[in-house]
Amino acid sequence: MKRYAALIVIVALGIGALVVTQMRRVGTPVSPGSLFRWLAGAQREVTRVPAMATRMSDKEEIRIGDQLASEYGMGFLGGDNAQSREIQDYVSLVGMRVSARAHRKLPYKFHYIPDRSFINAFALPGGHVFIGEGLIALMDSEDELAAVLGHEVEHIDHYHCAERVQTEAALRKIPLGGLVAIPVEVFEAGYTKDQELEADRDGTRLAVMAGYSPLGALRMFENFARLEHEQNRPSRSPGQEMSKVALESLKDYFRSHPPAQERINQVREMITENGWGNLTSERPLKVAALFHRAREKPASTQKPGR
Numbered sequence: 001m002k003r004y005a006a007l008i009v010i011v012a013l014g015i016g017a018l019v020v021t022q023m024r025r026v027g028t029p030v031s032p033g034s035l036f037r038w039l040a041g042a043q044r045e046v047t048r049v050p051a052m053a054t055r056m057s058d059k060e061e062i063r064i065g066d067q068l069a070s071e072y073g074m075g076f077l078g079g080d081n082a083q084s085r086e087i088q089d090y091v092s093l094v095g096m097r098v099s100a101r102a103h104r105k106l107p108y109k110f111h112y113i114p115d116r117s118f119i120n121a122f123a124l125p126g127g128h129v130f131i132g133e134g135l136i137a138l139m140d141s142e143d144e145l146a147a148v149l150g151h152e153v154e155h156i157d158h159y160h161c162a163e164r165v166q167t168e169a170a171l172r173k174i175p176l177g178g179l180v181a182i183p184v185e186v187f188e189a190g191y192t193k194d195q196e197l198e199a200d201r202d203g204t205r206l207a208v209m210a211g212y213s214p215l216g217a218l219r220m221f222e223n224f225a226r227l228e229h230e231q232n233r234p235s236r237s238p239g240q241e242m243s244k245v246a247l248e249s250l251k252d253y254f255r256s257h258p259p260a261q262e263r264i265n266q267v268r269e270m271i272t273e274n275g276w277g278n279l280t281s282e283r284p285l286k287v288a289a290l291f292h293r294a295r296e297k298p299a300s301t302q303k304p305g306r
Contacts, residue, residue: 054166055159055162055163056162056165056166058104058106058126061106061125061126061162061165062106062107062125062126062127063126064125064126064165065124065125065126065127065128065161066126066128068124068125068128068182068187069109069111069124069128072124072130072184073111083290084112084114086287086290087112087114087133087136087287087290088111088112090286090287091110091111091112091131091136091145091149092109092110094110094142094145094146094149095108095110095129095149095153096108096110097146097210097211098146098149098150098153098206098207098210098212099127099149099153099206100210101206101209101210102153102154102156102157102206103157104156104157106126106127106156107126107127108127108128108129108153108156109127109128109129110129110130110131110149111128111129111130111131112131112133112136113130113131113132113133114133115132115133115134116132116133116134116137117134118132118133118134118135119132119134119135119138120132120134120135120188121135121148121149121151121152122152122184122187122188123152123153123155123156123161123187124156124161124187125156125161125162125164125165126156126161126162127156129149129152129153129156131145131148131149131152133291135148136285136287136291137291138220138223138227139220139223139285139288140219140285140288141213141216141219141282141283141284141285142212142216142282142283142284142285142286143207143212143213143215143216143217143219143282143283144216144217144219144220144223144285145216145285146207146210146212146216147203147204147207147212147214147216147217147220148203148220149203150202150203150204150205150206150207150210151199151200151203151204151217152199152203153203153206154198154199154202154203154206155191155195155199157202158195158198158199158202160191160195160199161187164186164187164191165182168182168186169182190257193258196257196258197258197262197263197266200217200221200263200266200267201266201270203217204217204267204270205270208274208276208279212282212283213276213279213280213281213282214267214270214271214276214279215279215280215282216282217267218264218267218268218271221260221263221264221267222260222264224260224263225260225261225264228259228260
C-alpha cells in the first residue's frame with residue numbers, strides 16, 4: 001500500500017508540473033503521449049526503490065545474467081566464421097582490459113553481434129556485454145571501443161542492470177526464476193538520463209585507467225551527434241538512402257539517451273578537470289580492415305534470429 005500511495009503522490013505532482021509547464025508554452029496543448037510516457041517512467045522509478053533496498057546477491061545476479069545471455073544469444077550470435085571469431089576475440093581482449101578496473105569483480109564476458117544493422121551495445125546483469133557490428137563499424141580507434149565497452153560495464157558495476165531486472169520482475173509480476181520471459185529490448189533500451197551520464201563518466205574513467213585516451217569517448221559521442229544530424233537530413237543518393245535504413249535502428253537509441261552534445265560536454269569537462277589534456281594518443285582499431293571490406297557489401301536490415 002505504501003508503494004501505491006507514493007506512486008499516487010508522484011503522479012499527482014507530475015501531472016501538475018506537466019500541466020503548468022505546458023500552459024507556459026503559449027498555444028501548446030498538454031500532450032497525452034508525453035503524459036503516458038511520464039507515467040510509465042514514474043511507475044518504473046517507484047518500483048525501482050524497493051529493488052535498491054533489497055539488492056540481489058552477486059551470485060544470484062550472475063545466475064540470472066547467464067540465463068538471460070544464453071536465451072538471447074541464440075538469436076543474436078551466429079557468425080561462426082574466421083572473421084567473426086577474430087572480431088570476437090578482439091572485443092573480448094579490449095573488454096577484459098577495461099573491466100579489470102571495475103569496482104565489482106564479476107565474471108565479465110563480451111559478445112560480438114555480427115549484424116551491421118545493429119548499431120548498439122547493451123549489458124545484462126552479472127557481467128555480459130553485447131556489442132553490434134554496426135556500432136564497431138562507426139569506430140576508427142580502439143579507444144572508442146574501450147569507451148563503449150566501459151560504458152556498458154558501468155551499467156553493470158552500478159547495479160543499473162540488476163535493478164532493471166528486479167523492476168521488470170515486479171512490473172510483470174513474474175518470479176526472478178522466470179525472467180527468460182523478459183524481452184531483450186528491455187536491456188537494449190536506455191536507462192535514466194542520470195544513469196546514462198553516470199555510465200559515460202565512469203566508463204570513460206575505466207578506459208583511461210586501462211591506458212586509453214578520453215578522446216575515444218569524445219569522438220564516439222561526436223559520431224552520435226553527426227548521426228543525429230544525418231537522420232533528419234533528406235537523402236540525396238542511393239548510398240545515403242542505404243545509410244538511412246541503417247539509421248532507423250538508432251531512433252529508439254537517440255530517444256532513450258541524453259543528447260549527444262550533452263555527453264560531449266561532460267567528457268570535455270572531465271578532460272579539463274582531471275588534467276587528461278595530454279592523453280591524445282589513440283590506438284588503431286585492429287579490426288578496421290575487416291569492416292572496410294564489409295562496407296563494400298550490401299548491408300542487411302535483418303537481425304539474426306529476430
